[in-house]
Amino acid sequence: MSDVGRFGVFLPSYIWEGDGAERARGIKAFARQVEELGFDSLFITDHLLAARRFYSVNWLEPLTTLAVAAGATERVRLGTSILIMPLRNPVILAKELATLQFLSDNRVILGAGVGWNDAEYEAVGVHKSERGKRTDEMLDIMMPLLEGERVTYHGQFYDVDDVFIEPRTAQRPLLWIGGGSQLADPKSPDVPKFVASVKARTVKADGWIPRPTCPPQDIARDWQELQSAMREADRDPADCLVAHENFLHLVMTDDPAKAREEQHQAFLRVMSNERGPAYLESVYLFGTPAEIIASLQARVDAGVEYFFLHTMTPDPAQLRLWVDEIIPNVVFPPTVGPVRRPPTPWRR
Numbered sequence: 001m002s003d004v005g006r007f008g009v010f011l012p013s014y015i016w017e018g019d020g021a022e023r024a025r026g027i028k029a030f031a032r033q034v035e036e037l038g039f040d041s042l043f044i045t046d047h048l049l050a051a052r053r054f055y056s057v058n059w060l061e062p063l064t065t066l067a068v069a070a071g072a073t074e075r076v077r078l079g080t081s082i083l084i085m086p087l088r089n090p091v092i093l094a095k096e097l098a099t100l101q102f103l104s105d106n107r108v109i110l111g112a113g114v115g116w117n118d119a120e121y122e123a124v125g126v127h128k129s130e131r132g133k134r135t136d137e138m139l140d141i142m143m144p145l146l147e148g149e150r151v152t153y154h155g156q157f158y159d160v161d162d163v164f165i166e167p168r169t170a171q172r173p174l175l176w177i178g179g180g181s182q183l184a185d186p187k188s189p190d191v192p193k194f195v196a197s198v199k200a201r202t203v204k205a206d207g208w209i210p211r212p213t214c215p216p217q218d219i220a221r222d223w224q225e226l227q228s229a230m231r232e233a234d235r236d237p238a239d240c241l242v243a244h245e246n247f248l249h250l251v252m253t254d255d256p257a258k259a260r261e262e263q264h265q266a267f268l269r270v271m272s273n274e275r276g277p278a279y280l281e282s283v284y285l286f287g288t289p290a291e292i293i294a295s296l297q298a299r300v301d302a303g304v305e306y307f308f309l310h311t312m313t314p315d316p317a318q319l320r321l322w323v324d325e326i327i328p329n330v331v332f333p334p335t336v337g338p339v340r341r342p343p344t345p346w347r348r
Contacts, residue, residue, distance in 0.1 A: 004327050006339055008041030008079065008308030009034045009319060010245075013065050014057035014270055026314055027060075031069040033316040034076060037323050040339060041077040041109065042069050043245070043308045046084050048120045056272050063096050070104040078104055081209055081245050081308065082113030082178035086131040087124050090138040090158055094145040094165055101146075101169045108173035111209055112139070114198075130157065132197045139175070139201070143346035146172035174343050176207035176243055180226075181218040183283050194222045202226060203233050206343050207241035210304070213283040216295075219244070220302035238337060239344055243306040244299055247271075248285040248292065249313070250321045259288050266312040285309075293329045305336050 011027060034042055044065055050058040066078045078100070085093075101108045114131040115121070121128045137155040144151050150164045179198035202208045208226060210219045219242075227237040249266040251259040263286050264277055271280070285292045296307065307330075311318045 003332070004038040004323055005040045006306050006332060007039055007322070007327055008043050008077070008306070009039050010043045010045065010081075010308060010310040011065060011069060012311060012314040013044050013060040013062070014055070015060065016057060016269070023314070027065070028068060028072040030314055030316055031072045031076070033319060035073045037316075037319055039076060039319070040306075041079055041308060042066070042073070043079040043081045043109075043111070044069075045310075046080055046082065046115075047117065048084070048087055049117065049123060051117045051120075052272060053117070054272055054274055055270060056268065057270055063100060066108075067100055067103065070100065070107065075107075077107045077109055079109035079111050079176070079308070081111035081176075082115075083110060084115035084120065085112050085138050086114060086126050086134040087120055088138070090141040091145070091160060091163060091165070093138070094142040097142075097173050098146055098165055098167055098169060101173050102167040106170050109176060109207075110173045111176045111178055112205075113178035113209075132195075133157065136197070136201060139204075139346070140348045143172065143175065144348070147346060172343055174206045175346075176209050176241070177202040177205040178209040178211070178245075180208070180210045180214055180222040182211045182213040183215055183218070183279070194225055199226060199229050202240075203229050203235060204347055205240070206341065207243050209243050209245055212244075212246050215283065216298040216302040219299060219304065223303040235344075239341065241305055241337075241339065241341060242303050243308065244304040245308055245310070246285050246299075247310040247312065248318075248322070248326075249311070250289065250292065250318060250326065252289065252321065252325070254288050254290075256287050256291065259291075260286055263287075270310075270312050289325050293326060296326070296330045300330060300332055305332065306339050 044062040045059050046062045047059045062080050070078055114135050118128055134157050137158050141153050145165050148168050150162055152162055153160050180194045182192050230237045249263045251262045253259050285295050
């Protein structure tokens with residue numbers, strides 16, 4: 001089975017110097033193009049501040065931008081990967097997500113994570129050491145609210161008494177948790193392992209987003225660990241969708257050197273050169289079309305059922321190349337389940 005419906009696309013929400021009204025209109029046109037080409041989803045990156053350590057650009061605010069994309073489309077799902085949870089208030093965020101879910105006719109996927117950029121926590125008065133615990137408390141408040149419950153909760157960081165939110169929707173947004181192992185590198189901001197607290201958070205979610213910097217063999221190992229943890233918690237791993245985020249700039253050449261030369265130029269318009277070209281090539285999608293197909297297939301073989309890919313340019317011609325040259329050649333096993341699985345009840 002191979003299907004463009006198993007692929008989503010990131011909105012090019014990065015801001016280049018000189019961007020103005022034409023670019024704003026272009027984002028709406030880009031969203032419509034993604035839907036017309038048959039992709040399943042539009043995702044968006046979240047950074048409060050310019051994360052210059054790894055990116056050479058800043059980013060639009062994600063939920064506002066997804067609301068604009070919702071108005072320009074009718075079918076594609078609308079996701080975050082990841083939304084940095086501890087930068088936000090849980091009740092306000094639940095209200096924002098419920099509103100987006102209502103206005104988009106139940107198309108929202110909350111890809112949630114803890115983030116990594118010290119400056120962003122400091123800007124909102126949060127300590128980085130609190131990020132995991134805050135995220136867990138937020139989800140224990142938000143998910144029941146989004147399921148239509150009245151919530152009373154007293155935690156270390158948040159207290160709410162008899163709170164409920166509207167609008168109520170036919171179903172709550174899906175929750176996919178981002179995290180896990182990553183390629184070991186001294187310049188990476190987090191440890192290269194599937195941290196126990198992240199694993200426990202993911203066990204309760206509807207899906208798991210392995211890190212973009214997690215090589216296929218590590219995705220396979222993490223997925224085995226997560227399946228074991230889910231069975232111990234009396235959850236069926238088949239209910240958890242494995243959805244992988246990565247970066248792609250497709251160059252139509254059979255010359256590996258030429259492909260990489262152009263790809264590095266495209267990447268450096270969005271990313272910094274902090275970790276160098278060898279690192280980028282080791283974790284992201286580089287090379288000829290055949291090499292990229294093989295890289296995606298290796299991730300499918302590791303357990304990935306769904307991809308959502310960053311484009312390094314707002315030119316939708318890249319998307320058409322993906323549909324014509326890449327996606328038909330990525331084969332998913334017949335046992336892989338549907339990509340539109342309903343949410344499972346949240347268990348605090």
